[in-house]
Amino acid sequence: MIHPTAIIDPSCELANDVSIGAYAIIGSDVRIDSGTEIGPHTVIKGPSRIGKHNRIFQFASVGEDPQDKKYHGEVTYLEIGDRNVIREYVTIHRGTVQDQGITRIGNDNLLMAYTHVAHDCVLGDHVIMANAASLAGHVRVDDYAILGGFSLVHQFCKIGQHSFSAMGSVITRDILPYVMVGGCPTKPHGINTVGLERQGFSADSIRQIRKAYKTVYKSRLKLEEAIQQLEEMISETPEIQKMVDFLKQTGRSIIR
Incomplete structure (x- = not known):
């Protein structure tokens, strides 16, 4: 289940059936629960906790230090729930002590290729981030929200449940639950009826x-x-x- 070229820190806690691909690097203080698959060339840094039956594809960077100039090596965390799909080149960073010190991702989320989840973000369940959608720090995304490809979310924004952003949306304020937004500048365009x-x-x-x-x-x-x-x-x-x-x-x- 673990490729011989993978590099795994001795402090890691891996369930017996965790699969780790070629040349993956798993750093110290990482815990990965049962049924999770880690693709080749993936890098996971701790302290990070990854739940059950997740699938992390090749070249993802998970649990890296936050991109915040105020970060000076403090111990901060990443928690990922169960049954998430994290595609190629996704980047997910740990929290900062200026917030709660933790980035959290819930269950059953789909993070498509090149998406970015910055420090201290909180994702609920069943969230979809399409290709290259990016969250700045301290963003909250509620259950069943969908962020279209190349959507950009300003720091501290909140994205309501069952909301939908169109491709290329630049989101600088909160999105009310059930609402669709899009255009340039980004404006509301009714409710997410289909969703x-x-x-x-x-x-x-x-x-x-x-x-x-x-x-x-x-x-x-x-x-x-x-x-x-x-x-x-x-x-x-x-x-x-x-x-x-x-x-x-x-x-x-x-x-x-």
Whole structure:
């Protein structure tokens, strides 16, 4: 299961069935759980914890030091959950002590070739980052969000669940759950109807989410007034609670 040309630090903890390809380098303080496959020429640096049944393709760089001038060798971490697919040339960096000291990736995510996850980012579950999408530091990406190819996300932004960014989006503010954005400059373009349908949202829920979208983006209400109207819709459509919570917690304001 481990190619003889692989270089593995003695401090690593590897499950018995972990597969490691030719010329891969696994540094110190790395733990890899069962069923995970590490492709040839991959480099993994610790402290990193990688869960079960992940597949990391050739030439990926996982758990490297953060690209932050404030980083001076402090012990920081990377945690990756289960069943993630990390394609060729993906780069994922550990956290910094200026934040929580950890970069976290959840379960069932797809990071396509050349994507970048910077220090202190947090990815939920079922996230898709298409080719060359890149996250600056401290970005949070919620469940089922999709970032189109070459999307760029500014540091500290939050990407709401079930949202969608079109190819080449430059995202400098938060994206509300369920919303599609795109264009140059990046603007909202309705809700992610196709994505919601694929995830089993009812037609009525989608209709109410579209109504909530219009309240936020087309009613010319102040954000506080729009939030009040959305709160009145929650009893009928609980999914709108996610939009309300997101709006109350946004730090950089939303793309609007």
